Amino acid sequence: MSKIHLEILTIERKLYDDEVDMVVAPGVEGVFGVLPKHAPLLTALNYGELQVKKEGEPDQFFAIGGGFIEVRPHHVVVMADSAEHAEEIDALRAEESRHRAQELLEKRGEVVDFEKAQSALRRSTLRLKVAKRRSGSRSDIPFS
Template sequence: MAIALEILSPEKLLLARDVDMVVIPGTEGDIGVLPGHSKLVTSLRGGLVDIYENGAVAERFYVSGGFAEVTESRVAVLADEIVRQSEINAAKAAEALTAAKDAFAAVSLDDAEAYREASDTLIAAQALVDSVPPHAIDKI
């Protein structure tokens, strides 16, 4: 039995196929989704979407945030930014983390909205660096 998976960015549909299982980075923790899962809508944090086929991870996508809608037979990942793990640029990921750290350090604690936004950006940038494929780490 399989579950239909759709991964969408603001620009296009990146993937639509049946898979065995999907693990998504929910804001409250990773969520494994199998066929028959309870319905839910959740926000996403920066991290990897793992796609399982034949008992193993077949493909991984980095998402910076967004939402996921789960039904008994379908998962739709609606991501703010999404990239295949194999296409992550290690140097650009490191630059994004440095910029996010600088922005976070400069934000005023008195501005709750700016603090939350800077914190979310920092979490996503750290997740991007953590998602760099092992073969690309030496390029940072």
């Protein structure tokens, strides 16, 4: 069976490098799935979670903070501005920062950096979501 060679890169490190069966990525024009033999595609990525499916193994999740992705028939390269594996995320800290961001947003009207708080909220919510997907939890896209 044909596979995809997936690489997840950030400026700071190479996070992932393996043969996988399917990649689900948060593109700017919507979440899309990549199977082997996908047509060549170059697109930007949004904030979101990236799902990696590998037969016989639980799915893996990554929190992606934007960037872009290059898709070739058997090779996918994700170039993320920031990327974290679900296992790496400190859920407690993410929860805390989500709380802080929410409080800041509720105090609107006072001089707060609205955009900053909003992006902090977005980031921590995403991290929390991905953290909850640690290995062993269910996946909502059935493997075909």
